[in-house]
Each structure stands twice: as C-alpha cells, then as structure tokens.
C-alpha cells in the first residue's frame with residue numbers, strides 16, 4: 595500500500611500571535627508546511643469545518659486531522675515530531691513549570707493588552723499599570739524557577755516559553771508606536787524587555803514576526819486613532 599505523505603497545513607492570520615507560535619515551532623523543527631491565510635471577517639468553510647467550536651485560527655491540519663488551540667498544537671508538534679530540537683525539557687517537573695508559566699502568559703498577560711487598546715485617559719493608565727504588574731510577576735517567577743537556564747540568549751535554542759513569548763515579541767513596539775506612548779515601563783520591566791529584544795533578534799523569530807509598519811497600520815485600522 596502506498597504510504598500516506600506527511601501533509602501539514604497551517605490555517606492562520608498574519609497579525610495573530612497564536613498563529614506565529616505555531617509557525618515558529620514548525621520552522622524550528624524543520625517541518626515543511628503549507629500556510630493558508632484566513633480572512634477572519636469572512637471565515638472559510640475550511641476553518642469552520644475544522645474548528646467548529648471556537649472558529650478561530652490557528653488550526654493545524656496534519657494529514658487532514660485538525661488540531662485547534664495554539665498551546666495544544668505546540669504540544670502536538672513536540673509529540674509527533676519528537677526529534678531535536680525539543681521544545682520541552684526532559685524532566686517532568688521542569689516541563690510542569692514551563693507549562694505553568696506558558697499558561698500564565700496566555701491567560702494573564704495576553705488578555706491584559708486589549709483593555710489598553712480600547713480605553714483612553716485614566717482608564718488606559720490603569721490598564722497599563724495592570725499589564726506591568728502582571729509582567730513583573732511573570733518575569734520574577736520565571737527567573738526564580740529557571741535560574742541559569744533563563745532567559746533565552748543568543749546562541750541558545752528556543753524552548754516552549756520562548757516560542758510563546760517570542761511570538762508576541764514585536765507587539766509592544768507596535769503598540770508603543772500605535773499609541774504614541776511607552777506601554778511596558780523600562781524602569782519596572784527592563785529585564786523582560788531585554789528578553790523580548792533578544793528573542794526578536796533570533797533569526798527564526800525575525801523571519802516569522804509580522805512586519806512592524808504593516809502591524810502598526812493594522813492596529814490603527816482596527817482600533818481607530820489611538821491617542
């Protein structure tokens with residue numbers, strides 16, 4: 595019987611951080627894939643059929659089997675293509691800690707961005723303070739848990755946490771430019787910003803993040819004049 599080819603398709607949208615996470619993991623593992631850009635204002639039958647619950651990107655199609663939710667997809671990639679580079683540590687306790695901080699970033703930090711974009715004046719100031727507080731807790735916690743293994747620096751391999759954070763590493767500069775103000779404060783979160791800067795310089799991340807100016811224009815188109 596003819597062996598089935600390993601067909602990998604990513605349904606994505608270029609400004610989407612969760613989609614960038616998946617693209618980064620596929621590239622890191624050297625898995626060839628076809629990319630299909632979705633119009634989220636007019637979702638395709640392919641997307642609706644393959645993610646009928648959330649109707650969101652990213653969706654990974656592996657030999658026509660659909661996997662949705664970026665963090666689920668990242669784990670699927672790691673388990674299916676278990677060759678190096680591995681994005682999770684071998685030790686179960688270390689893996690648990692990585693997953694804890696990945697979830698914190700996804701559930702606390704990512705949702706703290708939107709309130710900044712949709713608010714103005716005092717309310718926006720409070721939303722920015724809240725984001726900075728969350729980032730501080732995140733960075734201190736990660737630093738304590740991983741010590742010398744962290745943060746990512748030049749020459750090191752990207753892990754799951756780097757992929758999840760790195761996929762959003764261009765966003766703060768984009769938001770700063772769209773809002774005309776500093777959103778992540780250097781005096782509170784300078785080490786976190788250095789980590790983001792180092793990640794943005796990684797060749798794979800550089801190659802995968804959306805172009806800065808196009809992204810700023812998209813923010814302004816979506817949220818209107820922002821200051």
Ligand SMILES: N[C@@H](CCC(=O)N[C@@H](CS)C(=O)NCC(=O)O)C(=O)O
Nearest residue numbers: 610611612634650651652663664665
């Ligand atoms: N928790 C999901 C979030 C995915 C998500 O929010 N996708 C957005 C693009 S960034 C989307 O498809 N939005 C379309 C919609 O909400 O209708 C993941 O990590 O994959």
